[in-house]
Amino acid sequence: MPVLARRIEAAGIPTVLVTMMPDLADHLLAPRTLGVQFPYGHPFGMPGDAGMHRRVLEAAATLLAGAAKPGTRVDLDIEWPVPAKEAYRTWQPEEPSPIVAYFLRQRA
Amino acid sequence: MRVDSFTYLPRSFRARFERPAPVPGEDAEVWAPFEPRLADATIGLLSSAGLYLEGVQDPFDVERERNEPMWGDPSWRAIPHAVAQGGLGMSHLHVNPADVLADHEVALPVRTLDALVSDGIVGASAGTHVSVMGYQEAGLVEWRERTAPAVVELLRDEGVDGIVLAPV
Numbered sequence: 573m574p575v576l577a578r579r580i581e582a583a584g585i586p587t588v589l590v591t592m593m594p595d596l597a598d599h600l601l602a603p604r605t606l607g608v609q610f611p612y613g614h615p616f617g618m619p620g621d622a623g624m625h626r627r628v629l630e631a632a633a634t635l636l637a638g639a640a641k642p643g644t645r646v647d648l649d650i651e652w653p654v655p656a657k658e659a660y661r662t663w664q665p666e667e668p669s670p671i672v673a674y675f676l677r678q679r680a
Numbered sequence: 681m682r683v684d685s686f687t688y689l690p691r692s693f694r695a696r697f698e699r700p701a702p703v704p705g706e707d708a709e710v711w712a713p714f715e716p717r718l719a720d721a722t723i724g725l726l727s728s729a730g731l732y733l734e735g736v737q738d739p740f741d742v743e744r745e746r747n748e749p750m751w752g753d754p755s756w757r758a759i760p761h762a763v764a765q766g767g768l769g770m771s772h773l774h775v776n777p778a779d780v781l782a783d784h785e786v787a788l789p790v791r792t793l794d795a796l797v798s799d800g801i802v803g804a805s806a807g808t809h810v811s812v813m814g815y816q817e818a819g820l821v822e823w824r825e826r827t828a829p830a831v832v833e834l835l836r837d838e839g840v841d842g843i844v845l846a847p848v
Contacts (some may be wrong), residue, residue, distance in 0.1 A: 576845065
């Protein structure tokens with residue numbers, strides 16, 4: 573996604589990336605990054621939590637409009653309301669993704 | 681707060697993302713200044729959740745990905761802003777889709793954007809948003825050369841002043 577953001581930005585449209593992996597966005601030179609410490613699959617937060625969705629989207633829009641230079645990163649201070657162990661288990665698909673299955677086969 | 685990018689990542693994948701290989705041709709900063717006031721701006725959304733209009737658009741090609749684990753479908757879907765809850769399907773083999781299907785706002789917050797417009801924080805929402813299927817390794821070249829220009833054309837047609845991209 574940082575690559576897609578960069579391509580859109582290079583075409584003249586400002587971008588902001590809302591991501592669970594802001595370090596990766598930094599590495600790949602995303603122009604503006606909003607980091608969220610949420611389990612994968614949930615960039616705007618918990619299902620049913622309109623307040624959380626709004627905090628994330630408003631922060632993203634504010635960063636989009638207000639960042640002064642490329643590589644601007646803001647990390648959002650929202651704690652995920654589910655214990656980390658449970659959240660780690662539940663974000664994952666029921667069956668391993670093809671790439672994970674491939675690596676598991678390689679290791680076996 | 682400093683976000684830990686690896687809290688929810690399986691340990692065996694950490695090295696892969698801590699030191700990602702550089703992407704050829706992507707080693708310089710890019711920047712498009714945001715010109716309008718946010719309160720006057722039209723904002724679009726782009727999700728990598730592999731969202732499509734259920735019963736209207738084709739799902740992303742996950743069968744090919746099952747057969748070719750390094751491949752991800754590089755196509756994209758235009759999602760109307762007015763899409764109702766329950767109107768989206770999700771093709772993504774890397775995350776559990778249950779929460780996005782239960783509440784689309786988790787990945788594509790169209791009603792949340794409406795609220796920001798209604799409160800005068802954002803000027804307007806794009807009439808159409810975009811979804812891709814974010815898992816791209818072998819498909820990255822096609823993403824850059826075909827998907828990105830097509831998405832840019834749509835965003836220009838929509839008069840978008842800025843876009844919020846959200847990988848899942």
